[in-house]
Amino acid sequence: MQDRIKEILSYARERLEKINSSAECQNLRVELLGKSGKITELFRFMKEVPNEKKGEVGKMLNDAKLDAEKMISAKETFLSNLELEKQINSAEKIDITLPSAECTGSLHPRTIIQHEIEEVFKSMGFVVEDGNEVETEYNNFTAVNVPENHPARDMQDTFWLDNGQVLKTHTSAAQNRILKKYPLPIRAIFPGRCFRNEDTDAGHENTFFQLEGVIVDKDVSVGNLIYFMKEMLSKIFKKEVEVRLRPGFFPFTEPSFEMDVRCPFCDGHGCSTCKQGGWIELCPCGMIHPEVLKNGGIDPEKYSGCAFGLGLDRMTMLSFAINDIRELNSGNLKLFKQFKLKA
Amino acid sequence: MKISLNWIKEFVNLDGISVDELVKRFGLSTAEVEGVEYVGKDIENVVVAEILTVKDHPNSDHLHILTVNDGTGSPVQVVCGAPNVRVGMRTFFARVGGQVKGMKIKPAKLAGVESFGMCCGGHELGIETDTTGIVELDNSFPIGANIKDVLPVEDVIIEVDNKSLTNRPDLWGHYGIAREFSAIFKRELKPIERVDLTKYNNLKPLNIKVETPNCFRYCGLTVDNVTKKISPLSMKIKLNYCGMRDINLLADITNYLMLELGQPMHAFDSKIVHGITVIETDKNIEMETLEHASHTIEPGSIVICDEQKVPVAIAGIKGGLKSGISEKTDSLLLESACFDSATIRRASRKIGLITDASLRYEKSLDPEMCPIAIERLVYLLKNIDNGIVVSSSLTDVYKYHYPTHIIKTDADFISRRGGVKLNENEISDILTRLGFKVNVKNGDMEVVVPSFRGTKDVTIKEDLVEEIFRMYGYDNIKSATMSMPLQPVEQIPEHTLEYDIKYSLASIFNFNEVHSYVWNYENYNKSVGIKEESIVHLMDASKSGHGGLRSHLLPSIIKIADENKNKFNDISIFEIGRTFDELDENNLVKEKKKLAIVLASSSESEKELYFKLKQVVEFIAKNLCGASVTYDKPTKNPLFHPINSCTTMQGENIIGEFGILHPSIAKNVDKRKNFAILELDVRILVTLNKDAVKIIPTSKYQSVSIDYNFLADKSMPYQTIENKLNEFKSSHIVEHSLKDIYTNDESLNGKISYTINVIVTPKNKTLESTDIEKFSNRLISHMAEIGLTLRS
Numbered sequence A: 001m002q003d004r005i006k007e008i009l010s011y012a013r014e015r016l017e018k019i020n021s022s023a024e025c026q027n028l029r030v031e032l033l034g035k036s037g038k039i040t041e042l043f044r045f046m047k048e049v050p051n052e053k054k055g056e057v058g059k060m061l062n063d064a065k066l067d068a069e070k071m072i073s074a075k076e077t078f079l080s081n082l083e084l085e086k087q088i089n090s091a092e093k094i095d096i097t098l099p100s101a102e103c104t105g106s107l108h109p110r111t112i113i114q115h116e117i118e119e120v121f122k123s124m125g126f127v128v129e130d131g132n133e134v135e136t137e138y139n140n141f142t143a144v145n146v147p148e149n150h151p152a153r154d155m156q157d158t159f160w161l162d163n164g165q166v167l168k169t170h171t172s173a174a175q176n177r178i179l180k181k182y183p184l185p186i187r188a189i190f191p192g193r194c195f196r197n198e199d200t201d202a203g204h205e206n207t208f209f210q211l212e213g214v215i216v217d218k219d220v221s222v223g224n225l226i227y228f229m230k231e232m233l234s235k236i237f238k239k240e241v242e243v244r245l246r247p248g249f250f251p252f253t254e255p256s257f258e259m260d261v262r263c264p265f266c267d268g269h270g271c272s273t274c275k276q277g278g279w280i281e282l283c284p285c286g287m288i289h290p291e292v293l294k295n296g297g298i299d300p301e302k303y304s305g306c307a308f309g310l311g312l313d314r315m316t317m318l319s320f321a322i323n324d325i326r327e328l329n330s331g332n333l334k335l336f337k338q339f340k341l342k343a
Numbered sequence B: 001m002k003i004s005l006n007w008i009k010e011f012v013n014l015d016g017i018s019v020d021e022l023v024k025r026f027g028l029s030t031a032e033v034e035g036v037e038y039v040g041k042d043i044e045n046v047v048v049a050e051i052l053t054v055k056d057h058p059n060s061d062h063l064h065i066l067t068v069n070d071g072t073g074s075p076v077q078v079v080c081g082a083p084n085v086r087v088g089m090r091t092f093f094a095r096v097g098g099q100v101k102g103m104k105i106k107p108a109k110l111a112g113v114e115s116f117g118m119c120c121g122g123h124e125l126g127i128e129t130d131t132t133g134i135v136e137l138d139n140s141f142p143i144g145a146n147i148k149d150v151l152p153v154e155d156v157i158i159e160v161d162n163k164s165l166t167n168r169p170d171l172w173g174h175y176g177i178a179r180e181f182s183a184i185f186k187r188e189l190k191p192i193e194r195v196d197l198t199k200y201n202n203l204k205p206l207n208i209k210v211e212t213p214n215c216f217r218y219c220g221l222t223v224d225n226v227t228k229k230i231s232p233l234s235m236k237i238k239l240n241y242c243g244m245r246d247i248n249l250l251a252d253i254t255n256y257l258m259l260e261l262g263q264p265m266h267a268f269d270s271k272i273v274h275g276i277t278v279i280e281t282d283k284n285i286e287m288e289t290l291e292h293a294s295h296t297i298e299p300g301s302i303v304i305c306d307e308q309k310v311p312v313a314i315a316g317i318k319g320g321l322k323s324g325i326s327e328k329t330d331s332l333l334l335e336s337a338c339f340d341s342a343t344i345r346r347a348s349r350k351i352g353l354i355t356d357a358s359l360r361y362e363k364s365l366d367p368e369m370c371p372i373a374i375e376r377l378v379y380l381l382k383n384i385d386n387g388i389v390v391s392s393s394l395t396d397v398y399k400y401h402y403p404t405h406i407i408k409t410d411a412d413f414i415s416r417r418g419g420v421k422l423n424e425n426e427i428s429d430i431l432t433r434l435g436f437k438v439n440v441k442n443g444d445m446e447v448v449v450p451s452f453r454g455t456k457d458v459t460i461k462e463d464l465v466e467e468i469f470r471m472y473g474y475d476n477i478k479s480a481t482m483s484m485p486l487q488p489v490e491q492i493p494e495h496t497l498e499y500d501i502k503y504s505l506a507s508i509f510n511f512n513e514v515h516s517y518v519w520n521y522e523n524y525n526k527s528v529g530i531k532e533e534s535i536v537h538l539m540d541a542s543k544s545g546h547g548g549l550r551s552h553l554l555p556s557i558i559k560i561a562d563e564n565k566n567k568f569n570d571i572s573i574f575e576i577g578r579t580f581d582e583l584d585e586n587n588l589v590k591e592k593k594k595l596a597i598v599l600a601s602s603s604e605s606e607k608e609l610y611f612k613l614k615q616v617v618e619f620i621a622k623n624l625c626g627a628s629v630t631y632d633k634p635t636k637n638p639l640f641h642p643i644n645s646c647t648t649m650q651g652e653n654i655i656g657e658f659g660i661l662h663p664s665i666a667k668n669v670d671k672r673k674n675f676a677i678l679e680l681d682v683r684i685l686v687t688l689n690k691d692a693v694k695i696i697p698t699s700k701y702q703s704v705s706i707d708y709n710f711l712a713d714k715s716m717p718y719q720t721i722e723n724k725l726n727e728f729k730s731s732h733i734v735e736h737s738l739k740d741i742y743t744n745d746e747s748l749n750g751k752i753s754y755t756i757n758v759i760v761t762p763k764n765k766t767l768e769s770t771d772i773e774k775f776s777n778r779l780i781s782h783m784a785e786i787g788l789t790l791r792s
Helices: A002-018 A022-033 A038-048 A051-089 A109-123 A171-181 A222-237 A290-295 A312-320 A325-329 B019-029 B174-185 B233-241 B249-261 B341-351 B356-361 B369-384 B411-418 B424-433 B461-472 B493-507 B522-528 B554-563 B606-624 B663-669 B682-687 B718-727 B769-784
Strands: A186-195 A207-217 A243-248 A253-262 A279-288 A304-311 B002-004 B033-039 B043-056 B064-069 B076-080 B090-100 B108-110 B113-115 B155-160 B208-210 B215-224 B265-269 B276-280 B285-288 B294-297 B302-305 B311-314 B332-339 B395-398 B406-410 B437-441 B444-448 B570-579 B592-601 B630-632 B640-650 B653-661 B674-681 B704-712 B733-742 B752-761
Touching: A002 A022, A002 A038, A002 A051, A022 A038, A022 A051, A038 A051, A109 A186, A109 A207, A109 A222, A109 A312, A109 B493, A171 A186, A171 A207, A171 A290, A171 A304, A207 A312, A207 A325, A222 A243, A222 A253, A222 A279, A222 A304, A222 B411, A243 A279, A243 B019, A253 A304, A253 B461, A279 A290, A304 A312, A312 A325, B002 B174, B002 B233, B019 B033, B019 B155, B019 B174, B019 B461, B076 B090, B076 B113, B155 B233, B174 B249, B174 B424, B208 B215, B208 B395, B215 B276, B215 B369, B233 B249, B249 B265, B249 B356, B249 B369, B265 B311, B265 B369, B276 B332, B285 B311, B294 B311, B294 B341, B302 B341, B332 B341, B332 B369, B341 B356, B406 B411, B406 B461, B411 B424, B411 B461, B424 B437, B424 B444, B424 B461, B493 B570, B493 B592, B493 B606, B493 B682, B522 B554, B522 B663, B554 B570, B554 B592, B554 B663, B554 B674, B592 B606, B592 B653, B592 B682, B606 B640, B606 B653, B606 B674, B606 B682, B653 B663, B653 B682, B663 B674, B674 B682, B704 B769, B718 B733, B718 B752, B718 B769, B752 B769
Parallel strands: B208 B276
Antiparallel strands: A186 A207, A207 A304, A243 A253, A253 A279, A279 A304, B002 B155, B033 B155, B043 B064, B043 B090, B064 B076, B108 B113, B215 B332, B215 B395, B265 B332, B276 B302, B285 B294, B302 B311, B406 B444, B437 B444, B570 B592, B592 B674, B630 B640, B640 B653, B653 B674, B704 B752, B733 B752
């Protein structure tokens, strides 16, 4: 019996040497371990083994069964690996440098920048509002403290409509509505299209986009404005920026400032973008004029606020190195198809 | 505006402060500096010289050969083209090795004659306007003296941005700017030296009548016995450096006063103008002004007339030619007046004449400056022409006094607005330096605004916040965060949807976003056969070149497609923009926000493009708005194909329309392309009723897939079949989809065959063949209710 076991195992080894397909492995498995396989059959002879040897022989037979299975599986693994290798090596080498189908869709560069800026403001707890393009004289001028005789109200600067309304000359036209709409404290931005009745050239458009923001709360201070603008601009330019305030003049804020940012393109060393000055004038801003708060139903003795305007077109031109503002409204698809979905 | 630092230093001592520091602090505290120019640095080795001999040049009819004494002892030969050369005349002479405005002086041969240097014209040196000859110097200029030792030709000119001075009438003259420097650097501001004219109060007053409330103040004075005609060079230099021409003494000195004090002045010849009447004209007046141009003064403008009401000047803008000073003038009637800013601005714009005077008057000048300017002018004129005689009393008609503003505030308010703790002393100190008077009582501050800041600029306590912190230094304010309650922020659904639509159209559909103008391009529209009417028009249509505002967004986008047609075979563009097609009951525009798409293709069929737009509508409705919409009969909008277009609705609510571009327009835009267009109302999309969210439960049992070929009449829209399929009730999960359509098979007898794939999934047992048969029979008879039969 023991000899027979050894004999079968060495037979199995010999057979496996010659086998080179998984089907043959399966055949061998059946021949040895199948219902009437060579090893299976030996179990039937166990009853003839003397009792004192039954333990030893039984163990030997069990081990033989396991060994045979192990040998066959190992061979099968070896063969399937070989097969896989062959399949891999025979594969066609694909030239992935060939062009793929192109995703040709694009957003307008202004939309890309506007969205990016909006996301920054949203992350700081601002609501993004939306204004009209045609506004009343009240909203565009009176509500934001532009006096009756101010040159901005003149025909040559403003597109007046035959029904007495105006094409809004600045995003501030939405301030009054927003101040009235929201409970205090208010944090809102409102991007929008604005219009000026002027001749167009590379730096001037009669149709352009601004993004304006207001913050109103108890004791909002100039210090708060500086903090906020610095944080916001750092986020937009994706680097720590330095800002400075200079005196400015706008009817809707008091005090009014021009905010300069240390040129993020050359870190203030001087480049063509900052005209070698090291600073870029970016953002008119100021503390909201008490008349504007009053017109919005807010008591300027109790509350104060700051407001700021960003030239969306200017930001877009800076970001994409566009030199002529008229390109933005041109419908020039050769240009616009070069943009994607994000900056 | 150009500011001369030499001039500033006459009023405030700025010793020890670098130009860089002056400019930087001024820019941060007062107004924007556009540029700094160091003038006179490029003038070197230019000295006073005397002409010794003058000979005609043998080879030229205008050149002369001179010898000059430049102080070195031996005469120097020089060739000169100026016509005013004469023996004994002193002039400025640039020696060999020197330079004049960057031009290096070298020995040269002019028309064959050697020349060692150059006699200089005032224009060449930048110190005079005249270009006809060389400078004539009187004998007080010592021969051989360097020009820089005898005249202030070296100066720093600071160019201040006019726009940043809009709200500061006090800064339109050097004295006001000097006051700012004095406040910034804590240096004393010197008083304006002037003649006290009260000593002439016993003289006869002038006959000045002011007949309009828009002339706030009019001061007049006559001065006789003026003998000098030419301004001193030191005055000409300042005028020229500040960008003004020198003309003659009397014109120059009024300009000088304007540049110095910001007060425009006018000098009439008092032999022609004896008295003044200020009127507001109610009719057109023609006048020839000093610069020899004829202007029409329109009603509503202020006009200065003489006693006989003959117009002699356009108030605040320009003097008349006939009444102005001439070569013969030896007596003056001086005007120093103040007018309503808006009246001057409107008149100036209507006439189309913007002058240095009108620019200043537009800013609301301080009437208190009127007599001071006359007193200063007499002081300066007397220094130049000692023999002048004041021949009238200072006649002053003061019609309108601005109120004196007294602002109540306190240190706590100022500190809170600035975000910096300041005490009363610090605040008082700053305000006093700027000319304010401050009274402090028990913590309350009473601030009296000086007249030169009180015409419009400083009236409320917030204005004081600006004054205090611009002087304190905005860069000294520490940035500080805010404390605001933590609250969720609810964004505006319309705004969110707008971006979602744009992003999807670009990313999923590969469309390109464009931005167009809001104008109704009538000429373009007409040229391609688009009938677009405007509801609102621009008031000043002729000037701006734009007529009305668009009522639809599509024509704008079609125009862009047209402009790009030759560059691309396929165009897929969109915009979300405003349209203006309706007025409300108050005659106000009801603005709409529309999405417009134009697809143009030379490879895809109209049907394919039409269906692409349907896919867009389905995507926006279902995927972005969670809503179902229907497709109703063709739109009546003449932009669209009368048959192959449709209205997108939800219930009775019209969302928009899309379809094939009307062939009559398409053929004008581009014959080689197929067009499909869409316009949806974004604001209506936001309001759509959302479908209830229905998730079909999944089952572990095997599904069965069955194809049915149903025959339907051609007139039946597929929607009817789909609705019927949706109505079918079953205990199983039923999903269906349209797999194929056959129309042209003869065996169909003019009907359409729809191959509909139905997937049946049992919920709780395996389907037997009898179950399937039962299901099929029920479905077929259900569909037969709308006349569908199975194709055999």
